[in-house]
Amino acid sequence: MGKATGFIEYAREKTIDRNPRTRLNDWNEYSAPFSDETLKKQGARCMDCATPFCHIGMEIQGVTTGCPIHNLIPEWNDLAYRGRWREALDRLLKTNNFPEFTGRVCPAPCEGSCTLAITDPAVAIKSIERTIIDKGFENGWITPRIPKWRTGKKIAIIGSGPTGLASADQLNQAGHSVTVYERADRAGGLLMYGIPNMKLEKEVVERRIRLLTQEGIDFVLNTEIGKDITHAELKAQFDAVILCTGAQKQRELDIEGSDSKGIHLAMNYLSATTKSLLDSQFEDNQFINTEGKDVIVIGGGDTGADCVATAMRQKCRSVVQFGKHPQLPQARTDDNMWPAYPNVFSLDYAYEEADAKFGEDPRKYSVQTKKIVADEQGHVKELHTIQMEKLKNENGRFYFKEIPGTEKIWPAQHVFIAIGFEGTEEPLLNHFGVEAVNKKIVAAKGDYRTNIDGVFAAGDARRGQSLIVWAINEGREVARSVDHYLMGSTVLP
CATH class of the missing domain: 1.10.1060.10 (Alpha-helical ferredoxin)
Structure with a gap:
């Protein structure tokens, strides 16, 4: 150095x-x-x-x-x-x-x-x-890289999230003709509609999509596989198909009252908010508005934090986020030594904002929601919770135990469920006839091949909910596999 x-x-x-x-x-x-x-x-x-x-x-x-x-x-x-x-x-x-x-x-x-x-x-x-x-x-150093020659091979990529975009970029540079199908009206997948604008401005995503388009990649939007175009049609038109649909099936809360009005899946809330912002600066009113309302977010991860930040920008009256785990320690513990990822306390952008606005961190730890109570019109009015204790049994496994006497009632008019994703959506798996693991993710081998010849899978659709860097990694790896499948060898890194 x-x-x-x-x-x-x-x-x-x-x-x-x-x-x-x-x-x-x-x-x-x-x-x-x-x-x-x-x-x-x-x-x-x-x-x-x-x-x-x-x-x-x-x-x-x-x-x-x-x-x-x-x-x-x-x-x-x-x-x-x-x-x-x-x-x-x-x-x-x-x-x-x-x-x-x-x-x-x-x-x-x-x-x-x-x-x-x-x-x-x-x-x-x-x-x-x-x-x-x-x-x-x-500085203008990023310019379109137009492939000097084409192989004559055509590839369809289903899904335009980071995995789909990475595989498209790699295969296009290898000289193949790539078409990316996206069922939404804008390309980018969760980069576009799943991550709020204050974390990733959409012009940043659209700039990259424009660049990929200039380099020769075709994007077909508002197109759902199995409805607007079939697997058979794709097989007839393309030499290979890659499933990069992500793990978009959200986990739902299955407790008493969870069917009340005002209970929303987090990603539906975030996606609708971003779309309305981009379409009309919220003039179309096609979003869930929390202005003047008490908001509760169930789930302690990044998606939940994004819901907190979004609700505050909508000028909610209050916001609380429930997590089932205890607060993380300020420093690494003996069982979380370097170089493992540090499981330590941090103040995310959303929590910093909540502290500035309301004077406290909105996170509440070790909380179990027991039931949801609705008003006479069927709309949520309150949540009933109890505190939990995280314990370890004789086999070293963690479990949670309710603490009697810690019951509490929380007012709420909007509740957002952010407890993760189960896997990819079953209709797509069934339409292609690909084998799945527990009906949740595509059973693709180490070379990303599915049981259907010429059909590959990568990203969250193959590995389950994960990080953007794993999505890009899988996009690059599946591109190598497809290039080798089509050409007998691969030139891709």
Whole structure:
């Protein structure tokens, strides 16, 4: 590294986020990039650790550790330190098709396994990554890469999320003709409608879609497989088909009163909000409006946090988020040692905003919802809960036990269910006739092939709900497999 003592001389700096109270008045991105000078110092903190665990890309204790797409992190950290941004961009794009997405919404497992993080705050890898790609667009270095020749092979990709886009990009560059089918009216999958605008502005997604289109990829929107076009028609028109539909089947809450009016699946809420914002700046009123209402979010993950942030921008009266697990510790515990992902307490953008607006973190821990009570019109009016204790049995397995006397009633007019996803949607699996694991995800082999010749599957449709970096990894890997299937060998990295 150019600055061998940088990790000693410079401290990690926080990203420059807009004031929480100010950003609640709009839907623009809450975070801004560092200045060049700050980024150089942050890049200098990369410590030439010989074995860079930041890009190992594996799972430890069932959680992603390091970068699954194996970004060459120490290399572009050093180039950023030296101010050689164009070279840093070249190194970044060798492994990552869409750094403008991961640099904004990836949870950065790379930072959790940074060697410096053993004793000090990790290198600001995610912020450096975002700055590199943003500079690439700002300086006109990102231009359409038109393939010089075509193989004559045609591939259909079902789904335009990060897996579909990554596989399309790779296969197009290999010279194949690629068509991406998307049932929504805009391409991008969850990048477009599942992630709120304040985390990922949609112009960033649309910019990449325009670039892929200029490079020769066809996007067919408002088209549902099995309804608007059949599997048989796809097989007749294309040499291979890749299922990249994601794991969009949301888990529902099955308790007394869960069928009351005002109970919504989280992704339906977020998608409708983003679509109305893009279509009409909310003039069409085609969204769930929480203004002046008491909101409860059930589920402690990122999707739940996005619901909290969305409700506050709609000027809800109050918002609470229930999680079934206890609050995370402030530092790693003995059973969560480096380089595993650090399961420690953090203040997400949504919680920072809630604290600024309401004076407290909206998260309530170890909460079990027992029943939902509706009013005379059948609309939710309150939730009944009880506190839970997380215990470990003699076999080392965790279980939850109710704590008597901790019952509580919470007022609510809107409840959002954000308890995860079960898998891909069964109608599509049945239409293609592909084998599935527990009727939830596609049973695709190590080479991403399904039981149907010429049909492949990748991303969340194959592995279940996961991270954007795993989605891009799977998109790149399935592209290699399809290229080999069509050509007998592959030129793809």
